[in-house]
Amino acid sequence: MPKNDVIVVGAGPAGIYAAKKAAELGAKVTIFEEHTEVGAPSHCTGHISLNGLRRLNLNLPKNIVENKITSAVFHSPSGSQFSMRYPTPVSCVVNRRLFDQKLLDSAIGAGAEISTGVSVDSFLSRDGQVVGVSLKGKQKRAIPSRIVIDDEGVSSTLLKRAGFETLDSRKTVNAVQAEVDGIQNINEQTVELFFGRNTAPGFYAWIVPLGDGTGKVGLGAARGSPRDLLFRFIHKNPEVESKLKNCRIRTLTSHPIPLGGNVAKTFHPGLLIVGDAASHVKPTTGGGIIMGLTAAEIAGEIAASAIKSEDSSAWFLSEYERRWKKEIGFELTMMRYLRRMLDSLVDKQFDTLLSYCSLLRLNEALKDKREIDFQGTSLIRLVKNPRAFLALSYLLLATFPAFISSRGHAYTDGGIEN
C-alpha cells in the first residue's frame, strides 16, 4: 500500500485547500512545493470578495487583511469615469504570503504534510493511470500515491509533459504588479481600474490602495511588454499623474493570468486538476483565488472519498468535474463570453459603454448587487432592470460582429489607438 493516499503538486491556495479538505476527511496527504517558502514570491493583488470568503467559511485574522474595499472606479480609455459605491465593504485585499501560510497552517492542522523546496518532475503512470509523482534534482525519486492533485499553476508543465490537454495559452495575459508607496489623491477604500488598448491591451490596469498611502499597481496585457506598459502607466498616463507622481516602487513581479475559461477535462485516472492549472479563474477580472478554492474544496472531498472507496478510476473522479461545474461552471462560461465581448470593443465603444453606464445611473441599479464572483448569475438578474438592460444591449450590439469573427481568439487586435 502506498505511503501517501494523496499527493498535491504545488502549495498555491488551491492545492493547500484541497490538501486540507482531503486530510480532514481522513486521507494521508503530502504537498510538494518547489519554493522554500509558501506564498513567496507573491505576484498577486489578493483582492477577494467578502461573499466568497463567507461561502468558503473562511475567517481571516486581521493581520492578513491589508484593506477593505467599498467602491470601484472604472476609467474609460478617454478618461471618463463610472463609479460603484457601497455603504459597507464588499471585498478585501489580503497579503498573499500570509493568506497562503494561514491556509497551510489549517491544512497541517488537519493532518496534511508538506515538503518545500521540492520540485515534482513528472507524474508516474501505469496502464494510463497516474499512480504518483517523480521528484527532481537532489530529491530525485519516485513517490507513489493513489491520487495526485495537480495545482502546479498556469505553467501546466507536468500536464503538458504527460500529454494531457492544458489551458489555452493564447488566452493568457501577462501581468505585472508593483508594490508602491507614496500614492496620493486617492480614496483609500476604492479600487481604480483603467481600460484602453494603449494602457493595457486585452485587460486593464489597476490601483489597489492599502489604506496607508501604499498600494498595489499593476496591469495585464495580451501583447507588448507589460513592464514597459506599467512604467508608461505610472509615469506618463495623465489620468494617474496626480495619484502616482510621487510613488516609489518597492517590488516588481510578473506572472501570467489564464483567461480562457476552464480546461476541457479536469480529471484523469488517478489525477485531479485544480486552480490556475485548470484555469479556474474569472476570465473578466483574472481573479482566481475564490474560484480555485471552490473547486479545490470539492477536489479534496472527491480525493478522500476515492481513497475510502479504493477507486481512483476516471469514472469515480469525474464526479469532481460534475460538482465544480455545478458550482462555478456557468459563471466561468458566462465570464468567458463577457471577456470575448470586452476584447472586441475598440476604445471608442468602451468610452460609449461607460458613458451609458453613467448616463443610465447603472450604479443605482447595482447598489444592492454585492456579488462580484458570480457575475453570470448577477448579469441575468440585472437584465430585468431596464437601465442595465439598455447598457447590456449596447454591449451586445457593439460587440456582435467582432465577437462572431473573433471566435477562438482572446484578443481582437484593433491596433493601438492614439
Ligand SMILES: Cc1cc2nc3c(=O)[nH]c(=O)nc-3n(C[C@H](O)[C@H](O)[C@H](O)COP(=O)(O)OP(=O)(O)OC[C@H]3O[C@@H](n4cnc5c(N)ncnc54)[C@H](O)[C@@H]3O)c2cc1C
Ligand atoms: C498580477 C496578478 C494579480 C492577481 N490578482 C488577483 C486578485 O486580486 N484576486 C484574485 O482572486 N486572483 C488574483 N490573481 C490570480 C491568482 O494569483 C491565482 O489565480 C492564484 O494564485 C492561483 O492559485 P493556484 O493555487 O491555482 O496556483 P498558484 O498560486 O500559481 O500556485 C502554484 C504553486 O505550484 C508550485 N509548483 C508549480 N510547479 C511545481 C512543481 N513541478 N513542483 C512543485 N511545486 C510546483 C508553484 O511554486 C506555486 O507555489 C492575480 C494574478 C496575477 C498574476
